[in-house]
Amino acid sequence: MEIYLDANATTPVLPQARQAALFAMADAFGNPSSVHGSGMRARVLLDEARATARRVLGAASGQLLFTSGATEGIQTAVLSAMKHLRQRRNAGEAIPGCVLYGATEHKAVPEALNHWNNLLGLGLQVLAIPVGRDGRHDLEWLRAHVGEAGLVCTMAANNETGVISDLDGIAGIMKGSGALWLVDSVQALGKVELHLRERGIDYAPFSGHKLYAPKGVGMLYVREGAPFTPLLAGGGQESALRSGTENMAGIAALGAVLKELETGTAFASAQALHGYRAMLAQALREAFPGVVFNAPFEISLPTTLNVSVPGLSANTLLNLLDAGGIRASGGSACGASKAMPSYVLQAMGLPEWQTASAVRLSFGAAERLEMVSEACRRFRACGDALRESCRSPLPATQPMATEPITRFVFDGACCYVAADAAARECVIIDPQPELAGQLAQWLRCRGCMVKAVLDTHGHASSSPIPREAIGNLIKGKSLGWPQAAEEIRVGAYRLTRVAAPGPMGSSAIYLMHDAKGPRAAFTGNVPAQAASGSSGDGKASASSKALEEAIGRDTLLLPSHDENDRFATTLAIERAPQGLPERVEVNQADISQWLGGSVLPILVDVREAYEERMSPLAATWPAAASGAALELVPLSVLVNRLPKWRALADDVRIVFCCRAGNRSAQAARTLRRLGHAQSYSLAGGLTLLSAAEGVPSRPRVVAA
Ligand code: PLP
Numbered sequence: 001m002e003i004y005l006d007a008n009a010t011t012p013v014l015p016q017a018r019q020a021a022l023f024a025m026a027d028a029f030g031n032p033s034s035v036h037g038s039g040m041r042a043r044v045l046l047d048e049a050r051a052t053a054r055r056v057l058g059a060a061s062g063q064l065l066f067t068s069g070a071t072e073g074i075q076t077a078v079l080s081a082m083k084h085l086r087q088r089r090n091a092g093e094a095i096p097g098c099v100l101y102g103a104t105e106h107k108a109v110p111e112a113l114n115h116w117n118n119l120l121g122l123g124l125q126v127l128a129i130p131v132g133r134d135g136r137h138d139l140e141w142l143r144a145h146v147g148e149a150g151l152v153c154t155m156a157a158n159n160e161t162g163v164i165s166d167l168d169g170i171a172g173i174m175k176g177s178g179a180l181w182l183v184d185s186v187q188a189l190g191k192v193e194l195h196l197r198e199r200g201i202d203y204a205p206f207s208g209h210k211l212y213a214p215k216g217v218g219m220l221y222v223r224e225g226a227p228f229t230p231l232l233a234g235g236g237q238e239s240a241l242r243s244g245t246e247n248m249a250g251i252a253a254l255g256a257v258l259k260e261l262e263t264g265t266a267f268a269s270a271q272a273l274h275g276y277r278a279m280l281a282q283a284l285r286e287a288f289p290g291v292v293f294n295a296p297f298e299i300s301l302p303t304t305l306n307v308s309v310p311g312l313s314a315n316t317l318l319n320l321l322d323a324g325g326i327r328a329s330g331g332s333a334c335g336a337s338k339a340m341p342s343y344v345l346q347a348m349g350l351p352e353w354q355t356a357s358a359v360r361l362s363f364g365a366a367e368r369l370e371m372v373s374e375a376c377r378r379f380r381a382c383g384d385a386l387r388e389s390c391r392s393p394l395p396a397t398q399p400m401a402t403e404p405i406t407r408f409v410f411d412g413a414c415c416y417v418a419a420d421a422a423a424r425e426c427v428i429i430d431p432q433p434e435l436a437g438q439l440a441q442w443l444r445c446r447g448c449m450v451k452a453v454l455d456t457h458g459h460a461s462s463s464p465i466p467r468e469a470i471g472n473l474i475k476g477k478s479l480g481w482p483q484a485a486e487e488i489r490v491g492a493y494r495l496t497r498v499a500a501p502g503p504m505g506s507s508a509i510y511l512m513h514d515a516k517g518p519r520a521a522f523t524g525n526v527p528a529q530a531a532s533g534s535s536g537d538g539k540a541s542a543s544s545k546a547l548e549e550a551i552g553r554d555t556l557l558l559p560s561h562d563e564n565d566r567f568a569t570t571l572a573i574e575r576a577p578q579g580l581p582e583r584v585e586v587n588q589a590d591i592s593q594w595l596g597g598s599v600l601p602i603l604v605d606v607r608e609a610y611e612e613r614m615s616p617l618a619a620t621w622p623a624a625a626s627g628a629a630l631e632l633v634p635l636s637v638l639v640n641r642l643p644k645w646r647a648l649a650d651d652v653r654i655v656f657c658c659r660a661g662n663r664s665a666q667a668a669r670t671l672r673r674l675g676h677a678q679s680y681s682l683a684g685g686l687t688l689l690s691a692a693e694g695v696p697s698r699p700r701v702v703a704a
Contacts, residue, residue, distance in 0.1 A: 129141060
């Protein structure tokens with residue numbers, strides 16, 4: 001069972017709405033503008049839906065037109081208000097100099113304001129109304145500026161945080177101001193009373209798909225007497241306010257949802273919704289100690305929880321939840337390696353870590369207790385998975401395996417732990433202060449002592465990781481390179497230091513050696529090309545020749561910054577001309593075919609251990625049954641396997657997979673660049689695989 005906690009993005013279509021849409025398509029399929037029987041049957045549906053909407057919204061007067069969604073409603077309202085301002089200006093009147101919008105508004109609002117402002121040549125200032133720490137508009141600021149405003153846009157409830165605006169407070173300020181008022185009501189419908197008429201709201205757009213109707217249908221309320229300009233002109237439908245043949249299936253479905261809101265039993269009571277939120281919040285607190293709720297519950301929709309967990313990036317938490325079958329979304333847009341902080345949380349002035357790691361959990365008002373109970377159970381299971389993978393402040397019950405090199409990434413910056421599992425010793429290279437908690441968990445969980453904290457940028461012992469964080473896990477007094485030491489021994493490994501060439505005078509490269517020779521070089525932020533000394537024509541300078549002797553042409557170079565997800569390289573690769581990155585994606589059909597071939601591919605799951613715990617690859621991917629080798633090699637320790645995979649025979653295909661295909665593509669591209677051409681990534685990741693049939697298994701064909 002999938003636990004869908006992304007209702008603020010969209011909702012499934014209510015069965016009653018589906019039925020109504022089918023009826024509109026199959027039985028009342030006529031054009032509501034036709035005057036014959038078929039058309040009239042459709043007209044009845046249309047009129048009924050509008051009448052229900054008027055009752056539910058308390059909008060007996062004014063216009064209520066059906067649109068394609070809220071974005072269209074917003075455009076229509078903004079165009080109407082701005083066209084009115086232009087008319088006044090053209091008539092010689094002095095018009096206000098600005099339009100205002102809440103700083104946490106959905107992007108559709110400021111984008112529409114700027115678009116129509118430019119298109120109509122108005123030259124108005126488009127100003128954001130600041131919000132307080134609680135996410136609510138700064139009413140004093142609004143009071144001070146409303147006199148200069150031609151239009152004020154304040155959403156009813158925020159889509160990221162669920163914060164409900166103080167519409168009564170705003171209404172008090174708007175009264176008599178002369179400014180028009182647009183209230184984006186998308187997230188509030190069905191959850192908050194809007195009192196459109198009483199509050200004197202001029203425009204209120206709605207979207208069907210946020211409330212169990214299909215995508216592509218919405219509504220716009222326009223107060224009686226408020227200026228109006230149609231966005232679409234044509235056949236005169238919707239009383240010529242919005243031309244174009246009506247989306248009857250969508251309108252009928254939306255009508256059915258509104259009917260349910262009015263008299264049905266599909267939606268839970270406000271009390272039940274508050275109870276569900278309390279259950280979810282408690283489960284989150286237990287599963288993720290230290291979890292922070294980014295908006296005050298007292299003034300938020302009970303259906304939206306915006307959370308940040310210390311030490312867990314939004315991507316990490318989303319990957320984990322997804323593996324647990326919980327669909328949620330980032331409170332911020334997450335790039336491959338750099339998290340884009342949420343502008344909503346930034347506007348609220350929340351600390352950077354909260355804005356960058358926020359995850360939104362939102363459920364629909366038609367959810368039932370069973371779903372909520374199951375979600376709570378899975379949160380707890382996710383918490384256990386983190387704990388057993390040393391990613392929780394709570395102690396693991398079983399010892400965790402330790403690879404020689406583990407990579408930690410924060411905002412594109414990479415930190416490495418070079419460890420010997422048997423000796424329980426390690427060295428930390430280039431830690432970020434933000435990783436302190438995570439590193440401390442990692443060390444404590446494995447009982448691993450720190451012999452040194454090294455910095456490739458040359459700041460000898462100025463470790464950005466606070467001593468308190470790892471306290472009694474530090475061996476010796478100094479955190480930096482031990483004075484006068486030639487090398488640091490970490491169990492069976494040795495670490496040596498090489499001065500790095502280039503502009504960073506005091507930079508150092510650290511080399512990790514095993515019994516066979518150099519295993520990896522931590523190159524810091526010395527660009528790989530500079531480290532290689534390549535002049536572009538493949539020739540290396542004298543100093544880089546010395547470096548090559550120390551490092552070796554084929555040793556893996558691991559950088560301290562990896563914004564481009566290159567992961568690892570070698571001097572030899574850096575000196576060779578580099579082409580454009582190749583496509584590495586393959587689909588299930590390709591893999592099925594290879595599974596029937598004479599040389600079976602190797603399938604590698606690069607998800608982290610806590611994800612695999614929640615959804616084991618063998619269960620997701622029936623290819624396991626075919627006898628193909630399945631390996632779990634999390635991206636954080638991938639570097640340890642690269643030498644083995646580079647040595648594979650040319651005809652052995654290696655297919656990486658992960659949740660959505662991003663991390664596996666990184667792994668495949670890295671291995672390809674390092675010389676193994678038959679490296680691939682499962683397009684779309686396991687998410688699509690499990691949604692489909694899975695890869696058909698084939699009998700094992702023994703390799704010749
Ligand atoms: N306003 C808010 C608050 C929203 O959440 C959304 C959708 O995410 C929109 C506007 C845009 O709605 P639609 O997708 O119907 O155009």
